[in-house]
Amino acid sequence: MVCLIAFAQAPRFIGPTYVLDGGVPIDVGYYGSPFMYDWDGDGKKDLIVGQFTYGYIRFYRNIGTDPEPLFSGYEFLYASGSQITLPSG
Numbered sequence: 911m912v913c914l915i916a917f918a919q920a921p922r923f924i925g926p927t928y929v930l931d932g933g934v935p936i937d938v939g940y941y942g943s944p945f946m947y948d949w950d951g952d953g954k955k956d957l958i959v960g961q962f963t964y965g966y967i968r969f970y971r972n973i974g975t976d977p978e979p980l981f982s983g984y985e986f987l988y989a990s991g992s993q994i995t996l997p998s999g
Contacts, residue, residue, distance in 0.1 A: 929957065931970060931981045939963045957981060965995040
């Protein structure tokens with residue numbers, strides 16, 4: 911399937927927007943895999959990020975709102991008392 915779209919004007923792009931944690935850009939190393947999901951069931955989408963290096967999964971609780979999320983720290987996800995890891999390779 912090919913979809914062709916024509917514009918009357920050239921598109922304009924803006925710079926990237928960094929996701930912040932306590933006012934500092936979130937850095938999980940290279941090849942981070944972010945996903946927004948209401949993990950804690952409070953009605954606000956939280957940030958779940960997989961880390962490539964060790965395969966850990968970080969949970970950033972949204973203490974703001976969906977339109978303006980705010981994060982303050984993270985915790986690693988555990989299942990049955992063990993830290994969840996998804997090894998690469």
